[in-house]
């Protein structure tokens with residue numbers, strides 16, 4: 164028996180294989196079944212050679228066999244199904260035994276025991292045993308079985324799981340239909356991988372038998388059409404782990420192995436698939452020792468590195484820390500503040516915008532800039548901490564003599580074919596441990612302390628404070644309403660900051676407006692700002708729902724209310740997010756979110772990309788219609804949401820700054836009252 168496995172003592176649903184040629188015994192079993200003591204397993208619909216014992220049915224017919232058996236015996240049972248000629252097979256269906264315990268049921272048990280509380284599902288012909296297990300679980304294991312959320316679109320399902328995991332760090336499960344459902348996940352798989360969101364995806368596989376040899380064998384036309392050579396290849400390159408469940412006997416270990424990959428740094432999606440026959444298997448109920456399946460822990464920096472980095476920071480004239488994901492661990496934010504308070508004059512720049520990494524009310528805050536910022540050009544010491552793109556060399560580079568250290572959970576960027584930075588040293592280490600180590604060294608080393616207390620250091624702190632005040636003022640100046648009464652994303656965002664609750668969680672997918680949103684929301688609370696971190700547009704619809712669901716679920720456990728959640732999304736991206744699914748789910752499961760659509764009449768990003776390469780090209784002087792990025796006439800964005808929710812969404816359009824206050828207040832009130840709201844906000848470009 165594997166060391167981590169504890170077979171449950173023989174009980175409810177023991178399966179016993181009878182000697183194949185003992186017809187007399189088989190007949191007795193069938194007779195006994197008719198009397199209600201035992202029943203044919205019916206794996207083939209006609210075979211009576213496999214039976215299950217009911218809990219209290221110590222049938223005399225079986226006394227000679229005993230009622231316990233080993234897992235090895237059970238494995239043999241699967242592999243030694245008698246061969247049956249096609250002519251004798253009439254059907255693969257069978258009466259469902261009352262205490263059936265299948266791979267699928269064990270799969271859900273494994274999820275629950277591992278802390279997965281929600282499954283976002285889009286079902287199909289691969290899921291009969293999954294559906295049976297869902298019903299059984301809901302009836303028999305109330306409050307001890309994952310909650311099932313029906314998701315009419317797979318990308319929304321995965322984005323919900325993504326948002327959930329991004330807020331809580333807790334992986335959830337997405338269940339989709341064979342190859343087509345896997346493809347329906349679309350860009351959400353990229354987003355979870357790039358954005359380091361732990362998610363377990365399960366998809367069925369087309370049955371691998373066609374003559375009724377096993378329960379689950381092919382019953383429908385589509386089972387031939389959906390049979391593909393290697394289904395997991397569809398998403399394999401984005402997954403930390405992708406595998407097929409080949410038997411039910413170790414399904415719990417397989418689920419936990421997958422979750423171990425998903426939750427070990429760098430976190431990300433994992434994929435499991437299993438054929439119908441495997442998911443239908445009757446297995447012995449068993450448990451694993453959950454405490455043995457924790458994620459891999461990452462250590463901190465080697466002692467020499469701690470000394471080198473601390474010394475470099477203490478001696479720096481213009482120190483800079485660049486990050487992107489460090490705030491995913493909410494404890495890193497105060498740790499970075501302590502480091503910046505220790506190295507007075509240290510500035511912190513976010514070049515990823517995926518998490519809230521450093522509070523906007525600290526003088527070291529440089530905000531979010533996508534790899535192009537003056538501080539990168541003038542820093543003499545740079546610490547890159549959990550970051551994929553610290554700068555874009557064609558736009559902005561550090562000084563040639565800058566001393567650069569790279570600390571990352573994935574410093575090699577294992578899935579990126581091209582990545583390098585001129586760091587003098589790189590370390591695979593945990594951000595929190597590393598930052599605490601460096602701060603500890605700075606505080607305990609007397610020489611470094613003297614350096615940090617020098618007059619020069621105080622002057623640097625003053626200069627950083629002055630620059631910070633200037634930056635905040637420049638942001639406010641730029642966010643003023645326009646002369647014609649219109650407004651830009653900056654102004655809208657400053658109003659949102661003013662009117663929404665202080666601890667609002669912002670789910671942001673604002674594309675070319677992201678920096679204006681960040682500058683003006685000025686997040687200060689860890690976990691308050693969440694952006695998908697990937698490039699697959701359409702995350703924030705499901706993402707915001709997942710965040711709200713998670714916030715409500717976690718708060719309920721503490722007897723509190725969940726936080727206010729706002730999705731800020733570009734108009735093009737709103738359409739990518741499958742709003743027909745999003746607002747149906749929001750209504751069906753009562754997940755109220757405020758959506759702000761940044762309506763700039765289409766896609767602005769492709770023009771910006773064009774101008775970076777062809778600043779004076781033909782397209783630079785062409786209209787939006789000519790370069791095919793215009794959404795004119797504009798769709799009724801809020802109307803799409805309203806239709807999906809059966810009319811139950813608060814909607815409004817706004818294009819005048821003078822109306823913003825009232826429109827926002829009403830929408831906030833609606834959402835606080837439990838109704839989703841979608842605001843179509845006409846924003847001017849570039850502010």
Ligand SMILES: Cc1ncc(C[n+]2csc(CCOP(=O)(O)OP(=O)(O)O)c2C)c(N)n1
Nearest residue numbers: 674675698700733734735736765766767768
């Ligand atoms: C799934 C997907 N398709 C296409 C793109 C390419 N793309 C990047 S930005 C963009 C436009 C986004 O439009 P919108 O949300 O209106 O933001 P704006 O550019 O106007 O700021 C497109 C089409 C993408 N990133 N992801």
Ligand SMILES: [Mg+2]
Nearest residue numbers: 734735765766
């Ligand atoms: Mg747009």
